[in-house]
Amino acid sequence: xxxxxxxxxxxxxxxxxGARFGAALPKQYVEILGKPVLEHTLAALRxxxxxxxxxxxxxxxxxxxDAIAAAAGATVLYCAGATRAATVHAALAATASQVTADxxxxxxxxxxxxxxxxxxxxxxxxxxxHPVGGLLALPVxxxxxxxxxxxxxxxxxxxxxxxxxxxxxxxxxxxxxxxxAAAPDVTDEAQAIEALGLAPRVVxxxxxxxxxxxxxxxxxxxxxxxxxxxxxxxx
Numbered sequence: 001x002x003x004x005x006x007x008x009x010x011x012x013x014x015x016x017x018g019a020r021f022g023a024a025l026p027k028q029y030v031e032i033l034g035k036p037v038l039e040h041t042l043a044a045l046r047x048x049x050x051x052x053x054x055x056x057x058x059x060x061x062x063x064x065x066d067a068i069a070a071a072a073g074a075t076v077l078y079c080a081g082a083t084r085a086a087t088v089h090a091a092l093a094a095t096a097s098q099v100t101a102d103x104x105x106x107x108x109x110x111x112x113x114x115x116x117x118x119x120x121x122x123x124x125x126x127x128x129x130h131p132v133g134g135l136l137a138l139p140v141x142x143x144x145x146x147x148x149x150x151x152x153x154x155x156x157x158x159x160x161x162x163x164x165x166x167x168x169x170x171x172x173x174x175x176x177x178x179x180x181a182a183a184p185d186v187t188d189e190a191q192a193i194e195a196l197g198l199a200p201r202v203v204x205x206x207x208x209x210x211x212x213x214x215x216x217x218x219x220x221x222x223x224x225x226x227x228x229x230x231x232x233x234x235x
Contacts, residue, residue, distance in 0.1 A: 006052040006102045008124075010045045010168065013057050013087040013227070014038060014110035015066055015080025027212050028110040031066050032222050037212060038065060040113030040225060042072035045168075047117035050124050051106065053098075057091045058085035085184050085192065092177040099173050104133070106168040107176075107189050111212040114224040119206045123170055126203045135190050136205030137163040165190060166205045 010065065014028045028038040029179040038056070045054050054074035058065050069076045079090040089105055099105075104127075119136055127134050144157040163229065171179075180191035186192045190200045208224040210217060 003098070006098055006103060008050050008052050008104040008106070009095060009173070010051050010054040010087045010106045010108055011057060011088060011091045011095075012038075012041060012045070012108055012110050013053060013080065013084055013091070015057060015059050015062075015087050016110075027218075030212075030218065032113065032218055033225055036068055037072040037113045037221075038110050039068050039069065039072065041108065041110055041115070042068065042074055043114060044115040044117070044120065045106075045108060046072060048124060055091055055095060056110070057087050063169050069126075083184070084188075085180050085186050088189065089177060089180040089184070092173060092180070096173070097179065101174070103173040104170055105176055106170045108168040109211055112167055112209055113212070114208045114210060114221050114228065116206050116208055116228055119209055120168065123168060123203045127170050127201060130201055132193065132198045132200055133169075133175075134201030134203055135169035135188075136166040136209065137202045138166065138205050139163050150224060163202055166209050166211075169200075171200070 016026060032040065042054055045051055054068045054072065056065050056074050057075050057077045057080050059080045060078045065076050077091050077094050079094055080087040081090055092105060101193050123136055140159045141163045144159050144162070146154045146157055148154055165188055171189060171193055176189055176193065179196050183192040183195040186195070193200050208228050210220060210224070212218055212221055
């Protein structure tokens with residue numbers, strides 16, 4: 001029997017230790033509203049049927065994601081690397097035989113559980129026929145300061161045209177795999193695509209789509225999960 005090949009997948013890197021969060025567990029397994037962060041994140045991605053399969057990427061031997069992924073109909077890949085770029089590249093390599101030639105790959109942070117379904121739909125709508133792909137992002141509203149190691153201000157930076165990158169970031173599977181192989185030190189997928197000389201498109205995201213980094217972020221995430229447009233899918 002021929003194995004199904006997907007035209008659009010999501011990759012969720014979940015190999016981080018969450019040291020800055022300060023909990024005994026990595027932040028993707030900390031519970032918010034009675035469920036692990038990772039469970040909320042997968043539920044958010046499942047709100048759009050155009051994403052045909054989700055892959056959660058964890059280190060070899062890590063079993064805490066197994067039951068969470070199984071309940072969401074997701075697949076666990078045990079190939080997380082030392083960096084985000086290495087983890088995503090390994091996941092792309094592991095799924096290469098499961099996708100169509102022109103498949104889309106959306107990479108979404110495990111610790112972004114509050115992705116609104118409207119923002120996800122807007123990304124898929126905007127980029128479905130785009131030649132490069134792109135990402136959710138928000139324009140910077142605050143004044144930006146560059147500081148030295150003593151926290152003294154060196155200069156004020158212009159904020160015009162500056163956006164804060166979010167996830168998902170959505171690119172062609174093969175192109176992203178090539179880009180990450182060529183630029184292994186990037187901090188997000190769009191930066192790797194930029195290094196190829198391509199211009200990702202920015203799609204306006206949502207302030208609700210926060211990344212849980214510090215302990216205080218969990219309370220804000222709980223508020224958004226309880227009040228925003230994806231809550232019926234994540235309870």
